[in-house]
Amino acid sequence: MDKKNLIVGQSGGPTAVINSSLYGVVSEALSHPEEIGCVYGMINGIEGFLNGTVLDFQEALPGERLSYLKHTPGAYLGSCRYKLPESLEDPVYPRLFEKFKEMNIGYFFYIGGNDSMDTVSKLSRYAARIGSDIRVMGEPKTIDNDLVLTDHTPGFGSAARYVASTVREIIIDANVYEKKSVTIVEIMGRHAGWLTAASVLARKYTGDNPLLIYLPETAFDVEAFLQKVEAAFEKNCNVVVCVSEGIHDKNGTFICEYDNSVGTDSFGHKMLAGCGKYLENLVRSRLGVKARSVELNVSQRCSSSMLSATDQKEAVQAGAFGVLAALKGETGKMIAFQRETAADGSYSMTCSLEDVNDICNKEKAVPMEWITEDGSDVGPAFIAYASPLIQGTVQVPMGEDGLPAFVYRK
């Protein structure tokens, strides 16, 4: 194969380490100048690429600047939520491959979650159909940790560390007053409860807050919840409850949809409030105690303050591993993580390649046996699983303004 160029894009929601994966791909690619020519980035994913917006990394982030990607949250290249058509007969495919040819692209990398793996699947299948030798690779990324065939995904460890440390501080805040109170913390994750489960890492000993944790893997029952809260007051007068945004009842109705009378605003438009707000009001009105809710919101996926060094290192590693695999001729693969636990319990991880067609459009839930039978807590198996992933502090350099120094696209 003659010397070809590499192009990389980012897709879906951002994470704290999606740019670390990008760094891994770009730095590894630049270290193979005999095999790889230019290293391009597509701005705003495949959608932006179709509109012709690309950058050259050696111009955009020369020298040391490239390494700033490792602590810059968000998607440096911008993102999109564009889904390629199901039919490979669609004219968008020849259009894309014509553009690849124009730019002499031999390596296509896409960093994202299961929707992005769908893009990798379609492009690699189309390449096979037309006999193109372009190598199409997927780099995993999601705070939701819901990709199959991998032990975990880059982005989860840092988000989990953010959730655990923030919940621990919210517990401190809740403990300040002696008066009975309930704090509901609403955590991201509509279908899979991995990130909400990570709130258990804030617990310092059995019987410590958060006293209740509810994932979307089990059905949520409002009356059982209220009884659990009442019982929790025996352990602590300040009860902290962590709930996934996606908790739902046994009929599949989201708890946030219960909130029917948050109904309409003064313009007649439906107001939406999260399940945290709903449960706050429920607790206040039914139990007559002080209640508040905290929605952790977008900081879960864009905060650099609680970057996990393990997560960051693994994201870089996955990026580099993918480039080496593509150079060996691999295509249509996603880089996956295989956990190795030594006899002394210490954790290590190796990368593997998995067929992207077995990954895309699937979701991995928290195993039911890791959740307590009554669905109000997670057990020690989850703690053993998640704990190694949040280890290690990253020193984010500070700028002259006293705030974290990131890199931005011009």
Add this chain to the structure above:
Amino acid sequence: MDKKNLIVGQSGGPTAVINSSLYGVVSEALSHPEEIGCVYGMINGIEGFLNGTVLDFQEALPGERLSYLKHTPGAYLGSCRYKLPESLEDPVYPRLFEKFKEMNIGYFFYIGGNDSMDTVSKLSRYAARIGSDIRVMGEPKTIDNDLVLTDHTPGFGSAARYVASTVREIIIDANVYEKKSVTIVEIMGRHAGWLTAASVLARKYTGDNPLLIYLPETAFDVEAFLQKVEAAFEKNCNVVVCVSEGIHDKNGTFICEYDNSVGTDSFGHKMLAGCGKYLENLVRSRLGVKARSVELNVSQRCSSSMLSATDQKEAVQAGAFGVLAALKGETGKMIAFQRETAADGSYSMTCSLEDVNDICNKEKAVPMEWITEDGSDVGPAFIAYASPLIQGTVQVPMGEDGLPAFVYRK
């Protein structure tokens, strides 16, 4: 004066450095063993003290453990919102001073905001009335930065750094997609806009987000706001707006109260949503663009992740300064900060003593000349004021669990 004991308490809402002030008081007091006997802490403020809950710092936090207070957020001693009766004839006063006598208290320290300074005022006035030689001192603390007669207050710098860095990361998150969007960030501060104003520190250059900043110092007009948002789209397709929770219209009605049809939940109880949620819905329905809101919530006052080293150092300094002043016979004073700006523009701070009666129950607003005329932004004078206060990173030690290692009361 023979050797007396010192007691210190915390009151009102927590901050990231209220325990640094505590460290300053306790460590300075312990370094004067010839003049000060035991150093006690009252648990849950004056209310807890009345119920007899105290601890001895040499037992509770021996040796090195004491210094962990400097990075532990929240109120280590717990807090209260108890207001002493206006009339000094009330029987609570002799009851308190009887307890002081029992414990041989010669020095009473209270760390808090203007309500807490009211406690200091009353106790010092009562002491004067009965001829007690007990020295009553106030240590300032509030993320709201609204105390008079001081350049700024401990707690503000760290909260401002948290707001600035979090808003900068929210801006990164908002910029990920190309589609027009508005993000409303709701920031603490019901009456004074200092903390909301700190969001301007997230702005990297003129015309960068946050493009609009609204404080409670000026009247908020919904129609003018919508026009400003429309105009802001010319600068950036992703507009970030920072608003204080306390924004109100020219009649004094809070914008969050506009939300009348968030009305009642299914139990007939009034649902409350913040002004951020209200403006999110307003923008979506009136401008027809993607909108979301983020309430920064309690992390503003309890996050250790963005501790300002300057703020932390000054809090310790204020604590120690107060003890030295009390040893010299001062009473009824609050420790205040006087800014000194050198010819080269560099910042330094010295402590002074101010009569607590001139401080309690007053509020300091952001000067009107620091706010732009249309009330939609803050100017360079605020940036020059706030910038030195957020400087410096504190390395918070991590525990074996990979999370910040704090100290907790047994």
